[in-house]
Amino acid sequence: MTTDRFRPLAASLTASVLLRCVLLLSQLSTVGLGGCAAAPPAPLAPAPAAVAASAGVAPVPDVARSRQLLEVALEREALYTLAGGLKPMSTGFWQARLNVADTDTAELNTVRAALSLWHTPDLYADVQSFQAVHEGKRTVEAYVVHVPAMAAMLHRHRRFWSGYGITPASHPAEVLAVTERMDQQDRWRGYGYLFGYPDYAVDFFVDAGRRARETNADVGPGKDRRFIAVPVASTDTGRFTWAAPLDHVPGPEDERIRSTALTILDRYRSLRPRLQGLHPQQMIGRIADLAPPAFTGTPAQTPR
Secondary structure: OOOHHHHHHHHHHHHHHHHHHHHHHHHHOOEOOOOOEOOOOOOOOOOHHHHHHHOOOOOOOOHHHHHHHHHHHHOOOOHHHHOOOOOOEEOOOOEEEEEOOOOOOHHHHHHHHHHHHHOOOOEEEEEEEEEEEEOOEEEEEEEEEEHHHHHHHHHHOHHHHHHHOOOOOOOHHHHHHHHHOOOHHHHHHHHHHHOOOOHHHHHHHHHHHHHHHHHOOOOOEOOOEEEEEEOOOOOOOOOEEEEEEOOOOOOHHHHHHHHHHHHHHHHHHHHHHHHOOOOHHHHHHHHOOOOOOOOOOOOOOOOO
């Protein structure tokens, strides 16, 4: 009989066994009926929220809360991450401010557990903690990552990321933690790449910030920049938006992003009524099919 003394160990072992079973079943699912691999097993993101729930130190995922978060995400720019990875990463569907002197993380734990229901071999969702503290509070924010799109972006920009020890095999949570703690200009660049902005827009934003700091240049809307916006389900502007020089003429990369997004958005609006009441995992599966067949998540470009 398990005594109180050994219950924490038993819980830990149970969590470990459950995680191994999940990983084994996921790998077996890639094997065809003839015993030959249908495709190389995709690297699976660890699910610490599920392990913590199994160990009894975190809440079991709330399906209704997970669905509510997903419905908000789909109405915003996260649609373009969930549907094929046009944006390698998206945020903007849940945020909170934690009192750094308080140990109450109940809401954070609930959201993190709910996001674990979004996990697939291609998707990872979690909550990021920002470094800065203002008036004794720290911001935390939910995010979702399209893992193959992020890996492709990290490879394409490996000259930037490799110096931080980040590679295409890095876990999304590690990538975000490192990016958040970069120096200011690299932090801007890292987030620009993660959010799927065109390379020219990332370069422009970083250079403008450097000029403003070094020369006190007057920057801002109508001064040195204008904004290019891609519509989302809830609004035409203000969500998936990047800065461009005042004289910028939209080019092939702007058009590629916009046309792909509009195709996804149109298909989502047609699908939306049939998503009502579904389990989040069912919703995720149907959303994944919205991207155009020729879309690969990130374009092939010369490594930078």
